[in-house]
Each structure stands twice: as structure tokens, then as C-alpha cells.
Amino acid sequence: MPKLTIRDIAQLAGLSKSTVSLVLNNSPKVDPATRERVLEVMRSHNYTPSSAATALAKGRTPFIGMIVPGLTWHMVAAVNYGVASVIEQSPYEIILYTSTNEKDYTALVERITTSGLSAGLLVVTHDQPLDPLEKLHRSGLPVVLVNTLGTPSSLPSVQTDNYEGTRIALRHLVELGHTRIACVQGLMAYVCCQDRYRGYLDALDEAGISPDPGLTVDGGFHPPTVRERVSELLARPDRPTAIVAQNDSTAYAVMQAVIDCGLRVPQDISVVGFDDIASSADTHPPLTTVRQPFPEMGVAAARMLLRTIDGDDAGAPDGDAGAVTSGGTDAGTAGTISMPTSLIVRESTTGAPSKPFTPARTPATGPDTPPRPWSGLGPNISSQR
Known part of the structure; x- marks a missing residue:
């Protein structure tokens, strides 16, 4: 089935094309009832506007949307660094959205869709259902996951081994x-x-x-x-x-x-x-x-998204050494990139003791108590995955 156009949405809503364009551009000239009428038609027909075209029509550089679980999650800064190192060298800019596990991001996905600002979407996975994102991808807006949880999905994704x-x-x-x-x-x-x-x-x-x-x-x-x-x-x-x-x-x-x-x-x-x-x-x-490799995962996901936007879905992005790519479940997806892990050996491991040590006291207390492992790191070390 061919993708619907703004003209099609206008005909289905019984309105002019210019009115639908005003809705897509969030113009204050449109009354609430008319706006809702257009949005309902878009929702019922799974319509995704051409984000890049809409943004260019406004005289803006197109954007890449990025949804993260929360800016306090320990991996987010590293992933963002990798994404930014790629997107900042492209014609796009980044719009950052946050959506914690306590909030259903279906409404957020709908706002991203109807705003017409994003040429594609990067999502750092968490406990949210992926159905809204898969639906969005099928409707024509490229979506790529930074799949930190290894969640099964038909969406193009970058994960770790x-x-x-x-x-x-x-x-x-x-x-x-x-x-x-x-x-x-x-x-x-x-x-x-x-x-x-x-x-x-x-x-x-x-x-x-x-x-x-x-x-x-x-x-x-x-x-x-x-x-x-x-x-x-x-x-x-x-x-x-x-x-x-x-x-x-x-x-x-x-x-x-x-x-x-x-x-x-x-x-x-x-x-x-x-x-x-x-x-x-x-x-x-x-x-x-x-x-x-959180920064490298961000780099790989950003490159994958840009390649998808440009219509080139072939294989793993250049420069992702050691990454393993598998084919996607849906036609047109770029598959899954699995990034290698590595062991960082520091001082918390050593040879096995020859015989068990009997502690002098349990638990450890007093002035000679060893320092806590996170001493000096601040009071709130995140327990999130």
C-alpha cells in the first residue's frame, strides 16, 4: 500500500492541504477541534509525515530524535557522547527526550510523530514496550535501538555481547x-x-x-x-x-x-x-x-540511523571493528549489530587463597574498618541496569 501524503490526509479529513500543513507545523492559527480532527485521521491511518521535509519547510535543519530512559542512568552519558560524535558531523541536530520506566512513552512517540521535526529516532531501551516504536518504524520513520537490555525486536539495533x-x-x-x-x-x-x-x-x-x-x-x-x-x-x-x-x-x-x-x-x-x-x-x-562499549554503541547506532535515512541499509557501519551484524527480521531493516565486550582487570581480583580466612570480627566495625568500595563516589550510586 503506498504511503499516504498530506493531500490524502486533507481529503480524508475534509479539509484543505494548507490546513493540514498548519497542524503539522503546530500553528496557533488552527483551532483545537480542527487540530484534533486531523490528528485523529493521522492516527487511524498510521500516517507519519515526512519529518525532514517538514523541518526544511520551516527553514530548520532536520533533527534526529533520541529517547533515553533518564539522564541519571549510568550508561546514558557515554551513549550520548558516541551519538553526538557522529550526528554533530552530519547535517542533523539532536532533540533529546527522556522517558523513565514509570511513564508510558506511547504519548511521547505520538508527539514526536505529529511534530514532524525528526528525520529518524534513536532509542536507548528500558522497560517500555517496543510496540509503538515498531509501528512507527513500519510507517516510515526510521528507528534504531541502542539495545542495552538485549530485548528481542524486529527493529534495527546495536547491542553488546x-x-x-x-x-x-x-x-x-x-x-x-x-x-x-x-x-x-x-x-x-x-x-x-x-x-x-x-x-x-x-x-x-x-x-x-x-x-x-x-x-x-x-x-x-x-x-x-x-x-x-x-x-x-x-x-x-x-x-x-x-x-x-x-x-x-x-x-x-x-x-x-x-x-x-x-x-x-x-x-x-x-x-x-x-x-x-x-x-x-x-x-x-x-x-x-x-x-x-557504550560510546561505540552510540556511534554504531547513529551511523546505522543515518544510513537508513539515506536509504542504505547494507551491513555494519564502517569503522565498527569487531562488530557482528545479523540480518533484520523485517525487509528493509539493517539488522542487529553485536558489539564485543572486553575485560578490564584491576585490583579486585587475585589468585584464589590457599585456605579460607577466618575473620576477626563480623561485621567489620570500628576505627580500622576498611573503606566502603564507593567511598568518595557520592551517596547515590545508581542500581539501574
């Missing part, structure tokens, strides 16, 4: 002599967490280590819960000698639980995180972690 990231972390610990390695899970409804846990189990199997179900802790990315569960784990006589966490903020809580129990990182318990957010280099000790 969560499975291999955990495998390389486990191989590092096994090479250091650890055989009792615990895993603190995040939110297992997220595909990224499922992939990280599969990587944990498969890496143990590859090392000839039988997984111990008692060494898997459900933390839910909630630091108080993590501290409680890990403290229980460390009270066992057969406690682990290493713990992998499914994000860095969880790893901070693990390190604090180790300190609470009068133990030491890494002499008694090695700890590995996932993400490599900026604060992880400044913990006490600095955190060994799996780096997600």
Missing part, C-alpha cells in the same frame, strides 16, 4: 585458580541477564567445574538485597573465593558485603562486575569488570 562478556570474566577467575565462583544475578526478566547467566554456566562447564546452585544469588540489582544475600553466602563454611556480579553497582554491594563480614577484597574474595561505568576505576580496591 553479554554472553561472551561473562565467559571472559569466568575464564579470568579460573586462570587465577578459583573453582568456587558465585554469581549474583540481576533482573532475570531481562534478556541481557539471561545471557550473562548462560555465559557463567557455560564457562564453568568448559573449565570442568560443576555448577553449584547454592552459589547463585538472586540480587535483582537491589544493593540492600545483594548485601544481605551475599553476607549469607559468605557465612557458609564452603563459601566461594570469587563472585561475579551482573552489573557494577551490584558489584559495589558485593564488595561492601565482603567488608561487612570482616573479609577482604581481593585477598579473601575476588569480585568482578559488568559494565565498567566511570566510578568503577575509583572503588576501593578498583573494580575488575567487563566493559560494555
Whole structure:
């Protein structure tokens, strides 16, 4: 079915083309009833205006819309940096929208559509349903995901290799002599967490280590819960000698639980995180972690979107070394780009202790208490994925 034009919308609404154009341009000359009449016709026919043409008609450079979960999320600044480094070299500018998990962004997507300002849309995924975005993409507005959760979708997307990231972390610990390695899970409804846990189990199997179900802790990315569960784990006589966490903020809580129990990182318990957010280099000790290439993901997503806008959907963008591209589910999508992770080895991991250490006190208190892992990092380390 051919894409509808402004003239078609005008005929369906029983109005002139110029009136529909005024609605698309948010002109104050249109009365509310007429505006709603036009918008209802657009909604019922899944009409997406030509964003670039509308913006140029206003004498403006076309925009790229970008929806992020919230500016306080730890990965957003890094992703934004990568996106901006590409878009600022193009004819486009960026309009930034925020939509937290507590707000349904269906209305936001509708505003973006009817404003006619965006030539394409970049979205950092979170808990919002992807249906409105998939519908928008099918109607003609290019949409690309920075898929931090690994959520299944027919949309073009850039994500990271969560499975291999955990495998390389486990191989590092096994090479250091650890055989009792615990895993603190995040939110297992997220595909990224499922992939990280599969990587944990498969890496143990590859090392000839039988997984111990008692060494898997459900933390839910909630630091108080993590501290409680890990403290229980460390009270066992057969406690682990290493713990992998499914994000860095969880790893901070693990390190604090180790300190609470009068133990030491890494002499008694090695700890590995996932993400490599900026604060992880400044913990006490600095955190060994799996780096997600957030800036590079932003670069790849921005290039993919620009190529889609220009009508070139072939393959991975140039310059994304190591990225793996797979075909899209829908005809015309650019598929999925999977970016490689890397292990950043710092001071929170060391060789497995030859014998268990018996703490002098539990929990650690008093003037000689070791510093908290996030000492000096501020009071509000995010627990978001």
C-alpha cells in the first residue's frame, strides 16, 4: 500500500492541504477541534509525515530524535557522547527526550510523530514496550535501538555481547585458580541477564567445574538485597573465593558485603562486575569488570540511523571493528549489530587463597574498618541496569 501524503490526509479529513500543513507545523492559527480532527485521521491511518521535509519547510535543519530512559542512568552519558560524535558531523541536530520506566512513552512517540521535526529516532531501551516504536518504524520513520537490555525486536539495533562478556570474566577467575565462583544475578526478566547467566554456566562447564546452585544469588540489582544475600553466602563454611556480579553497582554491594563480614577484597574474595561505568576505576580496591562499549554503541547506532535515512541499509557501519551484524527480521531493516565486550582487570581480583580466612570480627566495625568500595563516589550510586 503506498504511503499516504498530506493531500490524502486533507481529503480524508475534509479539509484543505494548507490546513493540514498548519497542524503539522503546530500553528496557533488552527483551532483545537480542527487540530484534533486531523490528528485523529493521522492516527487511524498510521500516517507519519515526512519529518525532514517538514523541518526544511520551516527553514530548520532536520533533527534526529533520541529517547533515553533518564539522564541519571549510568550508561546514558557515554551513549550520548558516541551519538553526538557522529550526528554533530552530519547535517542533523539532536532533540533529546527522556522517558523513565514509570511513564508510558506511547504519548511521547505520538508527539514526536505529529511534530514532524525528526528525520529518524534513536532509542536507548528500558522497560517500555517496543510496540509503538515498531509501528512507527513500519510507517516510515526510521528507528534504531541502542539495545542495552538485549530485548528481542524486529527493529534495527546495536547491542553488546553479554554472553561472551561473562565467559571472559569466568575464564579470568579460573586462570587465577578459583573453582568456587558465585554469581549474583540481576533482573532475570531481562534478556541481557539471561545471557550473562548462560555465559557463567557455560564457562564453568568448559573449565570442568560443576555448577553449584547454592552459589547463585538472586540480587535483582537491589544493593540492600545483594548485601544481605551475599553476607549469607559468605557465612557458609564452603563459601566461594570469587563472585561475579551482573552489573557494577551490584558489584559495589558485593564488595561492601565482603567488608561487612570482616573479609577482604581481593585477598579473601575476588569480585568482578559488568559494565565498567566511570566510578568503577575509583572503588576501593578498583573494580575488575567487563566493559560494555557504550560510546561505540552510540556511534554504531547513529551511523546505522543515518544510513537508513539515506536509504542504505547494507551491513555494519564502517569503522565498527569487531562488530557482528545479523540480518533484520523485517525487509528493509539493517539488522542487529553485536558489539564485543572486553575485560578490564584491576585490583579486585587475585589468585584464589590457599585456605579460607577466618575473620576477626563480623561485621567489620570500628576505627580500622576498611573503606566502603564507593567511598568518595557520592551517596547515590545508581542500581539501574
